[in-house]
Each structure stands twice: as C-alpha cells, then as structure tokens.
Amino acid sequence: MTESFPPNPAPPFPPNPARSSPPRHAVVIGGSMAGLLAAAVLAEHAAVTIIDADTLPELPEPRRGLPQARHVHVMWSGGARAIEDILPGIMEDWTEAGAIRRSLPTDLVTKTAQGWIPRYGEKQFNISCSRDLLDSVVRARVIALEGVTTLQRSRVRSLEGSAARITGVRVDTPEEEGRLVTADLVVDASGRGSRARSWLQALGVHGIRQAEVDSGLVYATRIFEAPAGAHEMGFPIVNVQSDPRVPVPGQTATIVPIENGQWQATLSGTRGGQPTADPDEFIPFAKGIRDPIVGELLEGKKPLTDVAVTQGTANRRIFFEKADLPDGFFAVGDSVATFNPLYGQGMTVAAQGLLAVRALLRSKGGLAHPSVGMEAQRALAPQVATAWELATSQDILYPGATGMKPRAGAGLLNSYVSRLMTGATTREELTAAFLEVITMTSPPTYWVRPSVVWQVLRASDRGELKAPPLTAAERTVAGLDQEADPVEAR
Known part of the structure; x- marks a missing residue:
C-alpha cells in the first residue's frame, strides 16, 4: 500500500494477531535498499512508514537521492541469500525482471592483485543488473507488505524526543512543514548524507565517534550496447583490479553485462590517478591500467550514455553501537x-545485519x-566491522590515502592473504576459499x-594464467583479435 500522506500518528492496517498489542508504529528514514529491507523486517511487528525525499518510481528508473546507482552494482551471493531470507522469492523476481545470475x-574474468582467476565450476554467484532494477524489484515487494506505507517528497528535519527516548520525527512535506510523525521506533537508513549524528547531538547525545579512510577514489561509468550475440551466450563479467602493494594510484576497470543487452562499464582511480568525465578519455583510461582487456572490449562499441562521475567515496564509519543511544x-x-564501492559490500552488510535484527x-x-x-x-555491528576491516x-x-592506520599485526595478516x-x-x-569470503x-x-x-602453505603461482581467460567464442563475439591466443576457460 502506498500513500503520499499517511495519518498521524500511524497509518491504519488490518488487525494482525502476530503483531504486538497495542499496535506499534515504526518510521524508516530512507527508501533505498537498506531502508526497504528494514521496513520488511519491522513489518512483522508494526505498521511501518518509509519517509523519502524523492518520489519513489514504480519502474527501474534513476532517482536524485541515489546518484551512485549510475555505477556498477553486483549483489554478492552472501547478500542475495540474506535478502532471499527476508523476502522469499526475490532472486526469481530479479531474474524475471531482467537480472542475470552469474x-x-x-x-x-578477473585479474586480482596476484593474477587471473581460473574459471572453475561454480563456488558462489552474484546477481548482475543495474542498481535501479535491483531496488525497484525489492521496493515493489516491500511496499506491497501489509501495514507498510510511504511518505514521499518529504524530508526529515529532526528526531523528536530526548537523550533517553526517541518518540518520532519532525518532517517537512509538500503540504506541511514540521509535521510530527510519532513512532515507537525510528530507523535511520538515509545513507551517506545521514544527519543522524547531528540530530542526536541536538538532543544531548554526545560521544558518537567517527572514523574515516579516504583513498581519494573517483568512479566513472558509461553504458554501452553489447555486441550482437553477447547476451545470448552469457558473456562474462570482466574486471581488472589494482594492486595496493605497488605504491602507485590504484586503478580498476570493469564491464558487467546487465539487462536489456547492455554493458555497464565502470572505471575507478585513487588519488593521483582518477578517471574524468571526458568521453574521449574513457577507453584510453581502461586500456592504460594493469591489463588493457576492458578497454579493448569497449573499443568500437556504441555508447548509450554520457560518462557519469562520482567523487566522495571515502570509507566512513560511525560507531553508534559504542555510544549511549x-x-x-x-x-x-x-x-x-x-x-x-569497489568491494561491493554495502547492500550485503545491510541485509545480513538486518537478518540479525530480525532474529x-x-x-x-x-x-x-x-x-x-x-x-x-x-x-548490526559485527557485519559492519568485518567489511570495514576488509x-x-x-x-x-594507496598513495595519499588518509585516515586511521592499520592495526598492529596487519602486515603479517596481509602477507598471509596475499599468499x-x-x-x-x-x-x-x-579460489573457492577466496570467493567464500569476498562474496560475504x-x-x-x-x-x-x-x-x-594447509592449502595456503602449498600455494604458488606455478601454472598461473598469462592472459585473460576468455574463450575463443567470447573473443569472437566481442570482436577481439584472434591472433592473441585466447585462453580457454577451465
């Protein structure tokens, strides 16, 4: 059920004996992935109002409050399983909408800091599609839940209550400024631009510590038309990662086949080596990193969008769990x-954390x-801490990176992981062990x-792949020079 302006203090819903009595009301600030999943978890126990500054689209469309949606997003198997647990059948819904299970x-086809990963049989999986499609499918499921309503084109001004107890939020809507929406629980899922820390400080809650590590990363993305036959054959994801052990700016390039026969290509670079919005520099940048394969694959392909650039991608953590909330x-x-964003952890961390909240x-x-x-x-904290350390x-x-330094012993651990x-x-x-953790x-x-x-102690690079493990058929459909001696997938 969707309403622009639900009654105050809580929207009505049909009686549900599974819910607490008297009826409870929860407010979720933000209608992106984390907010939607929070609403789904809370809907077991309360009526839920999702408040968002945007108009939430019914179809997979861009929205102002989620500018990072323009870049590559993959849902790792750890996150997909968690969301499936919260919303049974969601993976089937994604694929029916056009997403691709990989x-x-x-x-x-990925080159890590240590080299190319062989294409063995399935160990894990991911869901490949645009972020707009990912969100739209989840949004449709959550908004259809009993007792869930939305308050759109509305911006939360402040938390209501005291340092001891939050009782609601103050909201500016198109019809009313400073509207009071009362709640038994308020969940802030408003994202990178969250004002929760300052809202809590205004109520007298202090000592909320923040940490940051900033490599100066910049992202640039462009969507291309995939070559004829690529979608039908299941063309792989292609990715070249940086090597943080080498004291040069970290640069990456990725192609992810998404819905509608498109290739979404994202470049990234840390401080001193960032990509730009210049379309003429997009492919040369991709060809100039550790391996030129992404640039070679994009060469001659028809671009469907301009280059979208995002800055301000620092790792930032607020230690709410250590404060007296x-x-x-x-x-x-x-x-x-x-x-x-290179590590693709955000949605998975939120989903797995909300499973813990549900329990x-x-x-x-x-x-x-x-x-x-x-x-x-x-x-929620254990999942956040794990992703933060990784x-x-x-x-x-990376050169020029700022923020908290590695903990004692990190060098030894990094050496082990490198091996x-x-x-x-x-x-x-x-390979299986690597994917077990990377997919969370x-x-x-x-x-x-x-x-x-035991396997790490026996590890070596003897027999490593010397070229991207694309098959001859994949190289042909991509229009690559067949004289390059393609490496057949294992």
Whole structure:
C-alpha cells in the first residue's frame, strides 16, 4: 500500500494477531535498499512508514537521492541469500525482471592483485543488473507488505524526543512543514548524507565517534550496447583490479553485462590517478591500467550514455553501537558505514545485519522490548566491522590515502592473504576459499581454517594464467583479435 500522506500518528492496517498489542508504529528514514529491507523486517511487528525525499518510481528508473546507482552494482551471493531470507522469492523476481545470475568464477574474468582467476565450476554467484532494477524489484515487494506505507517528497528535519527516548520525527512535506510523525521506533537508513549524528547531538547525545579512510577514489561509468550475440551466450563479467602493494594510484576497470543487452562499464582511480568525465578519455583510461582487456572490449562499441562521475567515496564509519543511544532508535546501511564501492559490500552488510535484527526482534517479542534500538544497533555491528576491516586495510595502502592506520599485526595478516590470493590463481580449493569470503558468505576467519591454511602453505603461482581467460567464442563475439591466443576457460 502506498500513500503520499499517511495519518498521524500511524497509518491504519488490518488487525494482525502476530503483531504486538497495542499496535506499534515504526518510521524508516530512507527508501533505498537498506531502508526497504528494514521496513520488511519491522513489518512483522508494526505498521511501518518509509519517509523519502524523492518520489519513489514504480519502474527501474534513476532517482536524485541515489546518484551512485549510475555505477556498477553486483549483489554478492552472501547478500542475495540474506535478502532471499527476508523476502522469499526475490532472486526469481530479479531474474524475471531482467537480472542475470552469474556463477562464480565460471562467469567471471578477473585479474586480482596476484593474477587471473581460473574459471572453475561454480563456488558462489552474484546477481548482475543495474542498481535501479535491483531496488525497484525489492521496493515493489516491500511496499506491497501489509501495514507498510510511504511518505514521499518529504524530508526529515529532526528526531523528536530526548537523550533517553526517541518518540518520532519532525518532517517537512509538500503540504506541511514540521509535521510530527510519532513512532515507537525510528530507523535511520538515509545513507551517506545521514544527519543522524547531528540530530542526536541536538538532543544531548554526545560521544558518537567517527572514523574515516579516504583513498581519494573517483568512479566513472558509461553504458554501452553489447555486441550482437553477447547476451545470448552469457558473456562474462570482466574486471581488472589494482594492486595496493605497488605504491602507485590504484586503478580498476570493469564491464558487467546487465539487462536489456547492455554493458555497464565502470572505471575507478585513487588519488593521483582518477578517471574524468571526458568521453574521449574513457577507453584510453581502461586500456592504460594493469591489463588493457576492458578497454579493448569497449573499443568500437556504441555508447548509450554520457560518462557519469562520482567523487566522495571515502570509507566512513560511525560507531553508534559504542555510544549511549536513546531507546527507540537505530541506524543501518550507509548511515552507519560507507565503504569503497569497489568491494561491493554495502547492500550485503545491510541485509545480513538486518537478518540479525530480525532474529533479535523475534526473540524479544518485537518493539515492546526495552532498549530494542540499542540492542539492534549492536546486532548490526559485527557485519559492519568485518567489511570495514576488509576495505580499509587495502585502501589505506594507496598513495595519499588518509585516515586511521592499520592495526598492529596487519602486515603479517596481509602477507598471509596475499599468499592465499596467489594460490587462488592456480588452486581450485583456494579460489573457492577466496570467493567464500569476498562474496560475504563466510567471515574472514574462514581463511584461517586448518584446511585452508594447509592449502595456503602449498600455494604458488606455478601454472598461473598469462592472459585473460576468455574463450575463443567470447573473443569472437566481442570482436577481439584472434591472433592473441585466447585462453580457454577451465
């Protein structure tokens, strides 16, 4: 159900004996992926109002509040499984809408810092499509849930309540400024531009610590028409990563086949090596990184969009879980932590964290439990911490990077991971272990299991691939020079 202006204090909904009595009301600030999933989790226990500054489109369309949607997004298997748990059948809904399920590493041609990953049989998977499609399918499912309404074209001005308890929000709507919307629980999912920290400080909540690691990363994306036959044959994702061990700006290039027979190509560069919005420089940049394959694949292809550029991609984390938060509030998604988009962690971290919140609410009997907000914030923290360590331990190594330095012992750990990654270029067992963690299916502790350590000790680069593992058929459909001795996929 969708309404522009639901009644205050809470929108009506049909009686549901599974809900707490008396009826509860939750407000979710932000209608992006994290906010939608939060609403789905809370809808088991309360009526939910999603408040968003945009008009939320019914179809896969861009919106002003999500500018990063223009760039490559892949949903790792760890995140897809978590969202499937929250919204059963969502993976089928995505593929029916045009998304592509990709086997990893079978449908992946990627050069990591250590080399090319062989295309073994499926170990994990991802969902490839535009971010607009990902969100639209989830949005349709969530807004259709019983008791979920939206308040669109509306901007939250402040939190209401005190340092002890949040009781609602103050909202500017098209019809009324400063409207009070009361709630038993307020969830901030407003994203990278969240004002929650300052809102809480205005209520007397202090000591909310923030950390940041900024590599100066800039993203540039352009969509191209895929060559004839590429979509039908299941052309793989192609990706060339940077090597943070080398003291030069980190540059990457990626092509992800998406819906409607299109290739979405994203370039990135850290401080001193960023891409620009100049369309004439897009392909030369891609050809100038560690391997030119992405630029070669794009050469001669028809561009369908201009070059979209995004700056301000620093890793930033707000330690809400360590502060004395008022009851009736927690934050999720990019409001808590933003990560270098290169690693594709944001949506997965939010989904897995909200699964933990769902388990908490179910065990505690819903929103009536005292301090449910603070406990929810702490339940989210482990997933955030894991992603934070993975992202910042790499980004701080690039020239000119600023922010918190690696913890003691990080060098030894990085050496171990580097050896594991070397083994992933030649040993199927280590390729599987690499993907197990990168797709956020298992935590990094998986890498120190005895069976994995044994494989790492035996790792070497003997027999590594010397060229992108594209098949002859893939090279032909892409129009590449066949004299390059294509490497057949394993």
